[in-house]
Amino acid sequence: MAQGNGVILYSGDLQNPTFKDASLPRHRHPRSFHKDGSKRRFIMAACFIVSLLLITAVIVGPTLAFLTSGSSNRPLKVAAFNIQHFGRSKMSDTTVANHITEILVRYDVILIQEVRDSTGSSLKDLWSRLNKTDDWGFVASAPIGRTTYKEQYVFYYRLKLAHLLSTYQTPDSSDVYEREPFSVEFEYFSVTPGTKKQVVLMALHSRPTDAFDELDHLPTSIKSAASHFKGAGGVVAMGDFNADCNYVSSTKQLQLEIFKDNSEFTSLIPDSADTTSGDSNCAYDRIIVFGHDIRARDAKVYNYQKAMGLSDDATGDISDHYPVEFQLH
Ligand SMILES: *[C@@H]1O[C@H](CO)[C@@H](O)[C@H](O)[C@H]1NC(C)=O
Numbered sequence: 001m002a003q004g005n006g007v008i009l010y011s012g013d014l015q016n017p018t019f020k021d022a023s024l025p026r027h028r029h030p031r032s033f034h035k036d037g038s039k040r041r042f043i044m045a046a047c048f049i050v051s052l053l054l055i056t057a058v059i060v061g062p063t064l065a066f067l068t069s070g071s072s073n074r075p076l077k078v079a080a081f082n083i084q085h086f087g088r089s090k091m092s093d094t095t096v097a098n099h100i101t102e103i104l105v106r107y108d109v110i111l112i113q114e115v116r117d118s119t120g121s122s123l124k125d126l127w128s129r130l131n132k133t134d135d136w137g138f139v140a141s142a143p144i145g146r147t148t149y150k151e152q153y154v155f156y157y158r159l160k161l162a163h164l165l166s167t168y169q170t171p172d173s174s175d176v177y178e179r180e181p182f183s184v185e186f187e188y189f190s191v192t193p194g195t196k197k198q199v200v201l202m203a204l205h206s207r208p209t210d211a212f213d214e215l216d217h218l219p220t221s222i223k224s225a226a227s228h229f230k231g232a233g234g235v236v237a238m239g240d241f242n243a244d245c246n247y248v249s250s251t252k253q254l255q256l257e258i259f260k261d262n263s264e265f266t267s268l269i270p271d272s273a274d275t276t277s278g279d280s281n282c283a284y285d286r287i288i289v290f291g292h293d294i295r296a297r298d299a300k301v302y303n304y305q306k307a308m309g310l311s312d313d314a315t316g317d318i319s320d321h322y323p324v325e326f327q328l329h
Helices: 031-068 088-092 094-104 121-131 208-228 302-308 312-318
Strands: 007-009 018-020 076-086 110-117 138-141 150-158 162-169 183-190 194-203 233-239 285-290 296-301 324-328
Touching: 007 150, 007 233, 007 285, 018 162, 031 183, 031 324, 076 088, 076 094, 076 138, 076 285, 088 094, 088 121, 094 121, 094 312, 110 194, 110 233, 121 138, 121 150, 138 194, 150 183, 194 208, 194 296, 208 233, 208 285
Parallel strands: 076 110, 194 233
Antiparallel strands: 007 018, 076 324, 110 150, 138 150, 162 183, 183 194, 233 285, 296 324
């Protein structure tokens, strides 16, 4: 390869490049033109390669860290949070955005429901905020809903603790669901050193007035997701199921397979819990475990109003729900 002035020059078409020595006399091109053009091409190529390397490092770095490291010394903290009408107006309010971020960084994997932002800019904002604390990944469903009113299911996860394997959108040919469950398969560290496990997290935000019918159908959807993701130890279905009070009374709850004792499902958030931040006292948000190899512990409601000492107004600005959380061992 010929070199001149310390710069590698090349000319000709891309299929058949030929190298030229910049120190050779040139007849066809004015010197400055040729030199500047080559230099520019070289600089552009260098910039392109450097930015490619940077992008690769940013994305692959944390993922590689997960894939190559042997264990985490603690369980994986998971939460499902209905952030009422999450979108640009919420994220453009600095106080609210700070509070939401503070709540979310308690966890390693978070499901957010009621995301309503066709531009996606609030999701990007939130992602940037999370990224200031750690390297976070992001995966979301399409906007889902029967009418023009649609919501997205969104997951953020710590790249060094959870590895995204795949996603699955539950089909719904008989149109049972307003917002069909969306599932994400993650690999994570078991508390047993050197052991990784796979779990499927299934999101559902039920339609309040159809909550009973949707929840009645949920076991079928959980089982289909379980057979779709063969390698996973089980499925954890979670979210705002509207599974209480006016939508699903305590008597109706007992008719649902997901809440029956001795069923194949374990419900981690009891009917007595209050997952609402307002005056109501309802266990709308739930966590249901299905599968032979899922060790979910310490499930509870996170009352951020109490924990963060917030006024009723500041609390209501965040959401009318509290997150429900658990830990995977
Ligand atoms: C957040 O961090 C990840 C990993 O470092 C990166 O891939 C992603 O682009 C970042 N997102 C934003 C919005 O900054």
